Amino acid sequence: MNLPDFGEVLQAADRIRGEAVRTPLIYARAASEKLKRPVYVKPECLQRTGSFKFRGAFNCISQITAAEAPGGVVAVSSGNHAQGVAAAAKIFGLSAKIVMPQPRRLKVRSPLGRRSLLLTVPPMIATPSWRRSPKKSGGSLCPPMTTPGSLPGRGPWGWKSPMMLKPPGLKSPLCSRLLVVAGWWQVSGWRSPSGAKIYAVEPEGFDDTKRSLAAGERLSNTQLSGSICDAILTPIPGELTFALNQNQLADVLIVSDVQAGQAVAHCFKSLKLVVEPGGAVAMAAVLQGQVPTGDGAIIVVLSGGNVDEGMFAELVRG
Amino acid sequence: MNLPDFGEVLQAADRIRGEAVRTPLIYARAASEKLKRPVYVKPECLQRTGSFKFRGAFNCISQITAAEAPGGVVAVSSGNHAQGVAAAAKIFGLSAKIVMPQPRRLKVRSPLGRRSLLLTVPPMIATPSWRRSPKKSGGSLCPPMTTPGSLPGRGPWGWKSPMMLKPPGLKSPLCSRLLVVAGWWQVSGWRSPSGAKIYAVEPEGFDDTKRSLAAGERLSNTQLSGSICDAILTPIPGELTFALNQNQLADVLIVSDVQAGQAVAHCFKSLKLVVEPGGAVAMAAVLQGQVPTGDGAIIVVLSGGNVDEGMFAELVRG
Numbered sequence: 001m002n003l004p005d006f007g008e009v010l011q012a013a014d015r016i017r018g019e020a021v022r023t024p025l026i027y028a029r030a031a032s033e034k035l036k037r038p039v040y041v042k043p044e045c046l047q048r049t050g051s052f053k054f055r056g057a058f059n060c061i062s063q064i065t066a067a068e069a070p071g072g073v074v075a076v077s078s079g080n081h082a083q084g085v086a087a088a089a090k091i092f093g094l095s096a097k098i099v100m101p102q103p104r105r106l107k108v109r110s111p112l113g114r115r116s117l118l119l120t121v122p123p124m125i126a127t128p129s130w131r132r133s134p135k136k137s138g139g140s141l142c143p144p145m146t147t148p149g150s151l152p153g154r155g156p157w158g159w160k161s162p163m164m165l166k167p168p169g170l171k172s173p174l175c176s177r178l179l180v181v182a183g184w185w186q187v188s189g190w191r192s193p194s195g196a197k198i199y200a201v202e203p204e205g206f207d208d209t210k211r212s213l214a215a216g217e218r219l220s221n222t223q224l225s226g227s228i229c230d231a232i233l234t235p236i237p238g239e240l241t242f243a244l245n246q247n248q249l250a251d252v253l254i255v256s257d258v259q260a261g262q263a264v265a266h267c268f269k270s271l272k273l274v275v276e277p278g279g280a281v282a283m284a285a286v287l288q289g290q291v292p293t294g295d296g297a298i299i300v301v302l303s304g305g306n307v308d309e310g311m312f313a314e315l316v317r318g
Numbered sequence: 319m320n321l322p323d324f325g326e327v328l329q330a331a332d333r334i335r336g337e338a339v340r341t342p343l344i345y346a347r348a349a350s351e352k353l354k355r356p357v358y359v360k361p362e363c364l365q366r367t368g369s370f371k372f373r374g375a376f377n378c379i380s381q382i383t384a385a386e387a388p389g390g391v392v393a394v395s396s397g398n399h400a401q402g403v404a405a406a407a408k409i410f411g412l413s414a415k416i417v418m419p420q421p422r423r424l425k426v427r428s429p430l431g432r433r434s435l436l437l438t439v440p441p442m443i444a445t446p447s448w449r450r451s452p453k454k455s456g457g458s459l460c461p462p463m464t465t466p467g468s469l470p471g472r473g474p475w476g477w478k479s480p481m482m483l484k485p486p487g488l489k490s491p492l493c494s495r496l497l498v499v500a501g502w503w504q505v506s507g508w509r510s511p512s513g514a515k516i517y518a519v520e521p522e523g524f525d526d527t528k529r530s531l532a533a534g535e536r537l538s539n540t541q542l543s544g545s546i547c548d549a550i551l552t553p554i555p556g557e558l559t560f561a562l563n564q565n566q567l568a569d570v571l572i573v574s575d576v577q578a579g580q581a582v583a584h585c586f587k588s589l590k591l592v593v594e595p596g597g598a599v600a601m602a603a604v605l606q607g608q609v610p611t612g613d614g615a616i617i618v619v620l621s622g623g624n625v626d627e628g629m630f631a632e633l634v635r636g
Contacts, residue, residue, distance in 0.1 A: 021344070021345065024342040026339070026364060027339070029366065043590075045590040046344060046589070046590055046591075048347065050590055265627075268592055268627065268630075269627070271364070272361075272363040272364055272368055272591060272592040272593075272623030273364075273590060273591065273592065274586055274590040274591065274592060275590075305590035309583075309586065309587070309634040309635050309636075310635065312586075312631075312634065313630075313631030313632075313634060313635060314631075316627040316630065316631065317627050317628065317631060
């Protein structure tokens with residue numbers, strides 16, 4: 001398998017510049033005081049469409065011409081990737097067909113644009129079949145993580161971003177003894193700056209990446225629902241992401257739904273950011289003290305904020 | 319009366335650099351599409367202590383020595399200024415005495431630091447007396463807006479910030495035909511970049527600035543409570559802020575509590591930012607179409623995010 005190299009990540013960064021938000025790196029004071037070391041967040045909830053998924057979707061679709069995709073683009077997504085694809089397709093004047101296995105209130109209500117068509121299908125039946133044979137839809141598939149086309153788009157939030165700069169208050173350059181903590185799916189296509197260790201986080205009961213890395217082969221989750229971290233529940237690691245994660249991850253951390261919910265409340269109260277449960281798993285792992293001790297800075301990726309207002313209200317109230 | 323000049327604003331910017339967050343300027347896509355012109359937000363809810371008030375408090379306290387203030391610093395505040403003063407006093411090793419006219423749940427619960435003392439007093443009785451004779455507390459008063467000491471600290475979020483840069487997607491430089499919309503108290507000490515017009519916003523029923531500017535003299539509000547915009551309910555314009563506002567404001571806009579609440583929900587859903595009602599009045603005015611028509615960019619200041627989780631839950635649910 002050809003893994004994307006760093007040159008492709010840089011090309012993706014060039015493509016998405018000007019369309020993707022260059023999200024800031026924000027000092028997380030309360031978390032830093034709790035851990036007694038500098039903690040920063042990379043709030044991809046502030047990204048266009050409310051999650052980091054716009055990056056990969058735009059990078060993918062920017063390489064598809066209307067002639068190549070007369071039927072537009074097709075995406076299979078539970079929500080965030082759908083919004084990224086719909087927004088990117090609109091920019092390039094392509095129609096988008098979104099196959100949504102498990103509609104959720106906010107994400108279905110969010111405007112996908114007039115040229116987008118939403119198809120809702122039962123999760124366990126339709127998703128694998130659509131993923132196997134996208135051609136039957138007449139469109140060009142824009143997968144969230146299974147091909148290099150969409151994958152390196154996620155790289156640029158590590159490189160070419162303020163994450164590489166030295167934030168105020170940091171004595172040593174940020175890159176030295178750095179830890180980066182993110183949902184597993186975000187670190188694929190991310191290349192480690194010199195010396196940084198990358199930790200991925202999965203929800204309890206949906207630890208296919210952790211088990212797969214331990215086994216040396218891709219293993220499935222037994223369920224696809226039953227966690228509030230709905231944005232990050234997937235059937236099995238993608239071939240490409242699995243291969244990348246084998247090379248890149250220092251470890252995979254596991255958090256419970258309760259811990260993810262507490263991290264959502266922490267982001268509300270201490271950071272004034274709206275983060276969805278699946279986007280808060282990295283903060284949950286850090287607040288739980290799951291990262292190895294040390295004095296290096298920690299960068300926590302908050303990957304999305306597309307959360308239903310009812311669930312958000314419940315979580316911030318504890 | 320000596321009004322602070324631009325040199326003082328620049329000095330304040332130098333003082334607070336490295337301690338205040340340099341908050342980003344974020345493109346507000348949904349608001350831009352609604353108004354058919356570029357709208358950006360300046361999210362001071364991401365500022366240290368959750369509101370822009372840290373800027374003025376730090377600037378004020380940085381000019382007080384321990385010898386000058388053996389009793390520490392005293393602040394009269396309903397919440398945001400209290401947190402700014404407590405945080406800034408801690409940085410300089412001074413004790414802080416906070417006189418809070420009207421305690422609210424979140425703000426009282428927020429840690430003010432071990433060297434801070436909280437005194438709760440009835441609003442209409444104690445506040446004016448504390449403001450008149452702060453010396454009786456044995457501390458050095460750090461007022462939110464009545465002296466040049468704390469006031470120019472708020473200037474730097476206009477100057478010396480990304481607000482002056484040209485954001486991506488803007489054809490013309492941001493400064494030309496620019497409108498800035500903010501709570502009335504934030505624009506004092508803010509100097510307009512070339513050609514920019516500054517609009518202040520007040521809550522319905524608490525329009526002391528609008529009435530005072532029309533009358534040419536400072537007029538009081540008849541009440542100090544009864545709006546969800548609790549952060550911006552004040553008895554009467556300060557002498558200094560009134561004089562500055564006479565020179566600087568293009569107009570004062572008025573929004574209702576319902577409109578402020580809708581703006582909070584808008585910031586939740588479309589921007590993934592936690593903004594308190596009083597911090598969302600500028601967005602409310604913009605969403606209501608209250609700014610004059612034109613094609614120039616609009617910058618909306620979101621001044622704080624210290625909102626009680628119960629109220630926030632109610633507002634985002636509509």
